[in-house]
Amino acid sequence: MAQRYVLLLRGDEAMWEAADAAAQAAAYVDHEAFAAACAERGHTVVGGEELQPAGTALVVRLGDDGVVVADGPYAETVEQLGGYYVIETDDVQDLARLVRTIMWPGDVVEIRPTT
Template sequence: MPQTWVVLLHGDEKAWETADEATRAAAYADHDAFSAACAERGHTIVGGHELASSSRAVVVRNDADEFTVTDGPYTETVEQLGGYYVVETDDVQDLARLVQTVLWPGDVAEIRPVA
């Protein structure tokens, strides 16, 4: 029975925000090809989305006796969570090889099983 995995895609938001239309179109084409390759190789994508800029995030923090709500990303790093896929597969190593096809230089993907 396939395991469900979440593929978390982290990258440089500034690179995406400053990319020209052709570069963005090529990136979307890479994601379309990734989706097609997943289907061909038995990985079932059951969900996922591109996320808006981390500058639009709201962070809720439990500071022992009180909760705080702040704007902006949780961490001040170049790499931010930019999107995710939810994938059912029996072969996470093959999925990891396919995920490499949608990463820009310097990007990172985390593939984590759903509990």
């Protein structure tokens, strides 16, 4: 039985925002090709989406005085969570090799199995 994995795509939002329209369009083509390659290799893309910029996030924390809701990303880092995929596969190593096709310089992709 295939294991389900969540791929957390992290990158530099400033790099994305500074990219011209052609570079951004090419990135979307790369994601379409990634999904097609997953299907060809027997990896099932269950879902995934691009996320809005980190500045649109709400962070909810449980503090001593109850729940605290704050605007903005969880942490100030160079890499922001920009999107995710949920993929079922029997070959996570192949998936890990394939994911490089959607990465820009400096990107980090975390592949984590679900329970």
